[in-house]
Amino acid sequence: MRIDKFLHAMRIGTRTQVRRLIKDGHITANGEPVLSGKQQINPGSDAVFLDDEQVRYQQYFYYVMNKPLGVITATVDAQAKTVLDLFNTTDYRDDLFPVGRLDKDTEGVLVITNDGALSHALLAPAHHVTKLYEAEVTGEITAEQVAGFNAGITLKDGTQLQPAEAEIVEFHEIENFTTIRIKIHEGKYHQVKRMIGTLGERVVQLQRIKFGSLQLPVGLLAGNYRALTDAELAALKADAGQEED
Ligand code: URA
Numbered sequence: 001m002r003i004d005k006f007l008h009a010m011r012i013g014t015r016t017q018v019r020r021l022i023k024d025g026h027i028t029a030n031g032e033p034v035l036s037g038k039q040q041i042n043p044g045s046d047a048v049f050l051d052d053e054q055v056r057y058q059q060y061f062y063y064v065m066n067k068p069l070g071v072i073t074a075t076v077d078a079q080a081k082t083v084l085d086l087f088n089t090t091d092y093r094d095d096l097f098p099v100g101r102l103d104k105d106t107e108g109v110l111v112i113t114n115d116g117a118l119s120h121a122l123l124a125p126a127h128h129v130t131k132l133y134e135a136e137v138t139g140e141i142t143a144e145q146v147a148g149f150n151a152g153i154t155l156k157d158g159t160q161l162q163p164a165e166a167e168i169v170e171f172h173e174i175e176n177f178t179t180i181r182i183k184i185h186e187g188k189y190h191q192v193k194r195m196i197g198t199l200g201e202r203v204v205q206l207q208r209i210k211f212g213s214l215q216l217p218v219g220l221l222a223g224n225y226r227a228l229t230d231a232e233l234a235a236l237k238a239d240a241g242q243e244e245d
Contacts, residue, residue: 004037108208
């Protein structure tokens with residue numbers, strides 16, 4: 001692999017920044033200065049250094065984003081802004097993708113990675129990875145009305161849902177809406193909105209606050225992302241039934 005590609009893929013900098021680092025003599029491979037970005041290296045076995053720091057090979061990248069309203073959970077789109085458009089040029093890689101979907105008008109916790117196996121396992125129905133949503137819903141919803149969700153309801157189009165848990169957080173009397181938390185173990189299209197639809201009400205605001213064991217990080221503003229911590233990643237892998245290596 002070309003060393004400039006390797007350094008860019010390891011998020012050392014943009015292509016231009018990488019070119020400059022090489023030109024200015026900051027990069028060595030196996031103790032020898034690297035003179036050209038075209039130099040071939042073996043990422044698994046060659047010791048590449050940026051000044052005194054080793055640039056270690058990393059195959060997979062994992063991020064948590066607080067998805068904002070108005071962007072779509074896709075990698076590219078001709079018209080709409082995607083969650084990948086929110087990545088800065090250093091972190092962006094063309095193999096990153098969002099794990100699962102959130103609607104354009106839903107915000108909250110979203111995992112973005114290039115690890116296809118983990119994504120597949122997290123979304124596999126067999127693993128029942130839980131998703132916790134907080135919704136603002138028109139009208140007054142009572143605990144009795146949502147109690148039925150526990151048994152697994154049938155949507156208007158006949159789709160049978162697995163049991164879900166719902167909790168009324170607060171009824172806002174003056175504005176006439178209810179804040180509800182709903183925990184689901186599957187991910188059907190518009191699931192929360194359609195569940196609320198069975199009560200004759202409408203979701204006006206929806207936020208995912210937990211995906212598996214991954215909580216929306218406190219202080220991570222809508223539109224921002226950060227790398228998963230080792231502990232968060234290990235917990236997600238456990239959610240997905242993947243052994244730690
Ligand atoms: N349920 C919905 O209706 N929308 C989402 O984005 C996620 C869950």
